[in-house]
Amino acid sequence: MKTVRDTIKVTSTGGRPTFHTVTDQVKDIVRKSGVKSGICVVFSRHTTCAVMIDEDSFDKAYTGLTYLQQDLADVFEKIIPTCRKEGQYMHPGPELTVYAAKHGEDKPGTLNTDAHLRSSIMGRSESIPIIDGNMELGEFGHIYFVDFDHTRARDRQVTVQIIGE
Amino acid sequence: MKTVRDTIKVTSTGGRPTFHTVTDQVKDIVRKSGVKSGICVVFSRHTTCAVMIDEDSFDKAYTGLTYLQQDLADVFEKIIPTCRKEGQYMHPGPELTVYAAKHGEDKPGTLNTDAHLRSSIMGRSESIPIIDGNMELGEFGHIYFVDFDHTRARDRQVTVQIIGE
Amino acid sequence: MKTVRDTIKVTSTGGRPTFHTVTDQVKDIVRKSGVKSGICVVFSRHTTCAVMIDEDSFDKAYTGLTYLQQDLADVFEKIIPTCRKEGQYMHPGPELTVYAAKHGEDKPGTLNTDAHLRSSIMGRSESIPIIDGNMELGEFGHIYFVDFDHTRARDRQVTVQIIGE
Numbered sequence: 001m002k003t004v005r006d007t008i009k010v011t012s013t014g015g016r017p018t019f020h021t022v023t024d025q026v027k028d029i030v031r032k033s034g035v036k037s038g039i040c041v042v043f044s045r046h047t048t049c050a051v052m053i054d055e056d057s058f059d060k061a062y063t064g065l066t067y068l069q070q071d072l073a074d075v076f077e078k079i080i081p082t083c084r085k086e087g088q089y090m091h092p093g094p095e096l097t098v099y100a101a102k103h104g105e106d107k108p109g110t111l112n113t114d115a116h117l118r119s120s121i122m123g124r125s126e127s128i129p130i131i132d133g134n135m136e137l138g139e140f141g142h143i144y145f146v147d148f149d150h151t152r153a154r155d156r157q158v159t160v161q162i163i164g165e
Numbered sequence: 166m167k168t169v170r171d172t173i174k175v176t177s178t179g180g181r182p183t184f185h186t187v188t189d190q191v192k193d194i195v196r197k198s199g200v201k202s203g204i205c206v207v208f209s210r211h212t213t214c215a216v217m218i219d220e221d222s223f224d225k226a227y228t229g230l231t232y233l234q235q236d237l238a239d240v241f242e243k244i245i246p247t248c249r250k251e252g253q254y255m256h257p258g259p260e261l262t263v264y265a266a267k268h269g270e271d272k273p274g275t276l277n278t279d280a281h282l283r284s285s286i287m288g289r290s291e292s293i294p295i296i297d298g299n300m301e302l303g304e305f306g307h308i309y310f311v312d313f314d315h316t317r318a319r320d321r322q323v324t325v326q327i328i329g330e
Numbered sequence: 331m332k333t334v335r336d337t338i339k340v341t342s343t344g345g346r347p348t349f350h351t352v353t354d355q356v357k358d359i360v361r362k363s364g365v366k367s368g369i370c371v372v373f374s375r376h377t378t379c380a381v382m383i384d385e386d387s388f389d390k391a392y393t394g395l396t397y398l399q400q401d402l403a404d405v406f407e408k409i410i411p412t413c414r415k416e417g418q419y420m421h422p423g424p425e426l427t428v429y430a431a432k433h434g435e436d437k438p439g440t441l442n443t444d445a446h447l448r449s450s451i452m453g454r455s456e457s458i459p460i461i462d463g464n465m466e467l468g469e470f471g472h473i474y475f476v477d478f479d480h481t482r483a484r485d486r487q488v489t490v491q492i493i494g495e
Contacts, residue, residue, distance in 0.1 A: 001166040001167075001331040001495075002331075002495075003367040003368055003494055003495060005367065005459065005461055037168040037170065038168055038326075038328060039204070039206055039326060039328055039369070041369055041457050041459055043457070043458070043459050043466060045466050045467065045468035045471065046468060047383060047384050047385045047468070047470055047471055052285045052289075053212060053285075053289050054212050054281055054284075054285055055212045055281065057256050057257075057258070057261055058258065058260035058261045058264055059255070059256070059257075059258025059259060059260045059261055061255060066256075067254070067255035067256035067257070067258045067261070068255075068256040068278070068281055068282075070255050071254045071255050071256050071278055071281075071282060072282055072285060074254075074255075075244065075245055075282055075286075078244070079244050079405065079408065079409050080405055089397070089401045089404075090389070090391060090397035090398075090400050090401050090404075091387050091389070091396075091397035091398040091401050092387075092389075092397070093387070093388065093389025093397045094389060095388035095389045096387055096388045096389055096397070099388055103469075113398070113401055116384055116385065116398055116401075117398075117401060117402055117405055119384075120382045120383075120384055120402060120452070121286060121405075121451060121452060122285070122286060122288075123288050123452075123453050123456070124382075124383050124456055124458075125456065125457050125458075126288070126289055126290065127206050127208070127290050127292050127457050128208070128289075128290075129170065129206055129208050129324050129326035130326075131170055131324075131326070136208060136210050136324050136326075137210065138210035138211060138212070139268075140212055141210065141212055159459050159461075159466050161368075161369060161459035161460075161461070161466075163328060163368060163369055163493060163494065164168055164328065165166075165167075165168060166331040166332075202333040202335065203333055203491075203493060204369070204371055204491060204493055217450045217454075218377060218450075218454050219377050219446055219449075219450055220377045220446065222421045222422075222423070222426055223423065223425035223426045223429055224420070224421070224422075224423025224424060224425045224426055226420060231421075232419070232420035232421035232422070232423045232426070233420075233421040233443070233446055233447075235420050235421075236419045236420050236421050236443055236446075236447060237447055237450060239419075239420075240409065240410055240447055240451075243409070244409050286451060287450070287451060287453075288453050291453070291454055291455065292371050292373070292455050292457050293373070293454075293455075294335065294371055294373050294489050294491035295491075296335055296489075296491075301373060301375050301489050301491075302375065303375035303376060303377070304433075305377055306375065306377055328493060329333055329493065330331075330332075330333060
């Protein structure tokens, strides 16, 4: 039994939710790990991002998202609209704005309330069984890292932690 | 430390979301595994399905769902309405329709956009601690495999992966 | 490779969703476990509660919730309104009410349908990679145990299960 860890680096576009297909990279990490039976946790350390599994939708919208990704963005736009200005949500408040400034984030960069909320509801990770050396994704499953933060392009890390034998 | 894997087979009804209670079967797999301390991942390899834990609601609606299952279906009907025809959502698009046909799926069978979206939000799995040989489900917890795909009856597999000692 | 388990006890307020910050307690359990590389599952055995990761929002609303917690409560109030009386949702039905009474729960205490539904959508746990002895929470990540049950104050247990080496 062993643990193997790796990190995938991606950069979001800003301006809209960004979906990164990380299926092949995670498959590669699983193969190199040599683990035949276990669990692969694909995890976001960022509180405005999420990890999800879905099929490839092939057709692409003008936004660059696949139709299914755009449909998901549209659902969230309806229930948790994109934060366009302060006061739309309670967050960001005055103390958060001071704290963010101390950490190098300007006021527009704190208008990602929707991203925090969407990420909370989506969940921070997926735990995928590894069976006979392969992830149990079925014929059509892809792993997506989603950055819901629309405020600007950001460098992100996807953590992959494998445990098994 | 060891890993133990098993599969539970279920068949959905079509026509509405299907909830399969798999609690007893998963308990059986945990008991047979001999694992006393660890984690049990109950996972859906299907991208229109989800795994959830909830209490039994006992009363049943005319649809066959328990009241709580029906309430969950009603919430999703409000925020992600059942896909009844092409164009209601962006997915399925023309390329997806061709791809699906090549994989034996006709046009009505691709009208499961709502199921993909609901499944993404629910999450693909639950990771349940195993303590003293029993899953930590509390007094009232049941494990449900949910198939949100309403387009037709489908055979499904629930993957159970146990890791522990 | 080993497993380590611990429990954190919290008490909700009733009257609104309660958010318990358990970050420091979980960090403590991870440190004491001695596990350097593995996975930490933070899990709710209660079917009206959830575990989530988010940043600290600092500013507090009159309710006692941080702005971001209040925003999340507001989103759920919109899509899954607080259950105020029987008949608002299908659950609780007559059989559930009899069952609940046998388990010491009075009628007002069964009006937590919204909490079951919110909990199902949020998910019951978070699986957090442990790397070099620390949880992969990033600079701003906090772990929250959320009790959505508004009907009364309740004693709750947060299960922490660590697996690794």
